[in-house]
Amino acid sequence: MxxxxxxxxxxxxxxxxxxxxxxxxxxxxxxxxxxxxxxxxxxxxFAGVALDEAADAFLARVxxxxxxxxxxxxxxxxTSPAIGSALVWHDGVARRLPEGLVLGVPTDLDALAHSGLLSADGLRAVAADLDRAPDDPERDHTDDESVGALVRRRVGDEVFERLVDPLLSGVNAGDADELSLQCGAAQLAAAARTDASLVRALRTTLRAATASATPVFLTPLTGxxxxxxxxxxxxxxxxxxxxxxxxxxxxxxxxxxxxxxxxxxxxxxxxxxxxxxxxxxxxxxxxxxxxxxxxxxRYASVAIAALAYRVADVAVPLDASGLLVPRSAGLLVTACSFASSKWAHQGGDGVVRLRVSVGRSDDTRCTRLTDDELLDAVRADLVTLLGITARPTDARVHRWDASLPQYxxxxxxxxxxxxxxxxxxxxxxxxxxxxxxxxxxxxxxxxxxxxxxxxxxxxxxxx
Ligand SMILES: Cc1cc2nc3c(=O)[nH]c(=O)nc-3n(C[C@H](O)[C@H](O)[C@H](O)COP(=O)(O)OP(=O)(O)OC[C@H]3O[C@@H](n4cnc5c(N)ncnc54)[C@H](O)[C@@H]3O)c2cc1C
Structure with missing residues (x-):
């Protein structure tokens, strides 16, 4: 046959x-x-290691x-990341993301309060979510809607703008106010259906996830x-x-x-x-x-700038996997992955390696800049974000035009x-x-x- x-x-x-x-x-x-x-x-x-030009890891628990x-x-x-926690830019400071987030939605209200990321009103909006009875009619809202619609309604605008949107934009370079909940944040969609309190439902999600021995992310050692x-x-x-x-x-x-x-x-x-x-x-x-x-x-266009520095030229301790930059910051950079901190096999040799993301569905500036202009703009943002003023020893740009679907x-x-x-x-x-x-x-x-x-x-x- x-x-x-x-x-x-x-x-x-x-x-x-x-x-x-x-x-x-x-x-x-x-x-x-x-x-x-x-x-x-x-x-x-790149700068002595094998570096990914776009995707650098995959979710291991799906x-x-x-x-x-x-x-x-x-x-x-x-291999899995050497460091789990990440930073987010807020009010001119890089702050650590609190423990207990699920796609940016908090489940640990003490950790959230200590993070300094939310105002007193913002914290109250999250706490109010826990007041809903499990079978409140809110739970029956099952049609697909935007991530922003659900998160703003249940836990408030601040959680959305300061946590959820920067995190999801870091994944799909879009606007989570326009992102399909079912396709772009299935975990939130599933939780929202089980309990009218998103925070309570996600606590259950998180308990199940942390019981797993599998790391969240994995990647092959050579990329x-x-x-x-x-x-x-x-x-x-x-x-x-x-x-x-x-x-x-x-x-x-x-x-x-x-x-x-x-x-x-x-x-x-x-x-x-x-x-x-x-x-x-x-x-x-x-x-x-x-x-x-x-x-x-529709697709969003992004670019990744890879930059390498001598460790002595970077004064800030890069003790996180990276830094997310919300759209409200008005910068070109949307996220910066500290590759040499995040992955043990890409650091420890006296070189700091960064992978900097630029471009969003509503920010197409990067597509109009030459590589040199883009690197200059990225370096200017890195002065603001991380205080890095030194010239990189290596730098390169990878363009990913029309690369990230916007559901x-x-x-x-x-x-x-x-x-x-x-x-x-x-x-x-x-x-x-x-x-x-x-x-x-x-x-x-x-x-x-x-x-x-x-x-x-x-x-x-x-x-
Ligand atoms: C910068 C960036 C970072 C990312 N980071 C991550 C990450 O860390 N983890 C993660 O899980 N995902 C990540 N993603 C998403 C993920 O990498 C992609 O969504 C996924 O790889 C897409 O795979 P695909 O096969 O659908 O499409 P593609 O990888 O786009 O492959 C489509 C292929 O079709 C080819 N093609 C185009 N036209 C034709 C034609 N006419 N005939 C034949 N072939 C054609 C192209 O050359 C291309 O090779 C990232 C994406 C980007 C852009």
Whole structure:
């Protein structure tokens, strides 16, 4: 029997996970990527270590990434952050985030009061949340809404603006007043449904989480690029084609053909794991309803500036994993990861390494600056934030234009309708990737494997 031929468009982590799943199921797999396989998982040498250009770790307590690492024999190469606590910029000072936060929502009111982050009114709003009876009608508010709508209503504006929004913006470079609760903060959505008091519900969430022996974050010691390397080896390096964009998708006999500048690829099944705009273009003619949903998804552009300093040139103790900068600060920098403090394997050698994030959905300045201008602006912000005036010994900029999807309320319902329309219009073609159900590495892995599994289980079509 001839193997089912699966063409995966997009060799980011979602596409590679789809290809790996299809390979395990005995399919004949080809991955087409417009650029470098790995997408946002790229690790390159910087100031003497392997440094990630974008994603630098994954959540270990949600399904997806740890299992994949285990299958690929990477489990022994994983490491967790050396330091757990982080700082947030507030009123001109870098303050430590209090213990007991769940996606920025406090559960420990004493720690919150000691953090100095909230006013007396702000603290009262959090305490008032605990006065709601568990079955107050507030609990029945189950439609998708924005994270901001829920958090502001339950625990007040200050918690939202000073904790939740900076934290979530640090993840998706967006505005949590416009972020889908169900897709962008599923933990909060689940807690909100169980108890009208968000603080009380999240205390239960946190108790369950802290009972776990698994660290919150993990990463391969040589960077997230190692995951890509092992995936490509396991799928077969000759099956993963970089610099090979898919330019068109059409029906051909009982299957499909995917055009590339190097010639067409025949397929029985196709996984579309490229960014939404690419999927929208490929599907516009044959699956317009799906294409419309994909075309409607907005992305934020960000850049990461990596900077290295001699340890003697940095006077402040960088005893945290990093610093979050809320939009109210009006700075270009949105977050600064203290890479050499956060990861034991990236420090301890007399070099301070920082990964500085810039750019938000509502701040596109970084896209208009040259690399030199961007580095100058970042250095000016670092004087304000950390008092670092020295010149870095190494510096580089990585641009991630249109890289972070902005899920608006109702996103998951739109994705479901897009998938149903695609299954009806083009059976044997499925979507995967950050455009669907979350942008984190685990969610992308799950989306890729689910898409391949569904296509090969025959749910959508048989060869
Ligand atoms: C700066 C930054 C930091 C991040 N940090 C973290 C983190 O620490 N932890 C975490 O879990 N997540 C993080 N993320 C999010 C996460 O990295 C991404 O959401 C995830 O890697 C996306 O995977 P993907 O496969 O869906 O898409 P991508 O990685 O975007 O891959 C899509 C691929 O499609 C290819 N492509 C484009 N057009 C075509 C075409 N026409 N034909 C074929 N291929 C095409 C691209 O070249 C690309 O390789 C970060 C993201 C960014 C931008």
């Amino acid at each position: 001839t193997a089912v031929r699966v063409v995966v468009v997009g060799g980011g982590i979602a596409g590679l996970a789809a290809a790996w799943e299809a390979t395990r199921r005995g399919a004949d797999v080809v991955v087409l990527d417009a650029g470098r396989p790995g997408g946002k998982l790229q690790t390159t040498p 399904p997806g990434a740890v299992e994949l690492c285990r299958e690929l024999g990477l489990e022994d190469e994983l 997230t690029g190692r995951l890509v390397e092992r995936l490509v080896e396991s799928i077969g390096a000759d099956r993963v084609h970089g610099s090979t964009p898919a330019t068109a998708l059409r029906r051909a006999g009982t299957g499909y053909e995917v055009d590339t500048p190097k010639g067409p690829q025949r397929a029985d099944r196709v996984v579309l794991a490229a960014p939404a705009a690419v999927g929208a273009g490929l599907l516009a003619a044959e699956a317009p309803a799906t294409a419309a949903v994909l075309a409607d998804l 608006r309320p109702g996103h998951l319902a739109r994705v479901e309708s897009a998938e149903a329309a695609l299954a009806a219009a083009l059976p044997g073609v499925a979507l995967a990737g950050a455009a669907l159900r979350g942008l984190g590495i685990p969610a992308c892995i799950v989306s890729g494997r689910t898409a391949a599994g569904r296509l090969l289980d025959g749910g959508d079509r048989t060869a």
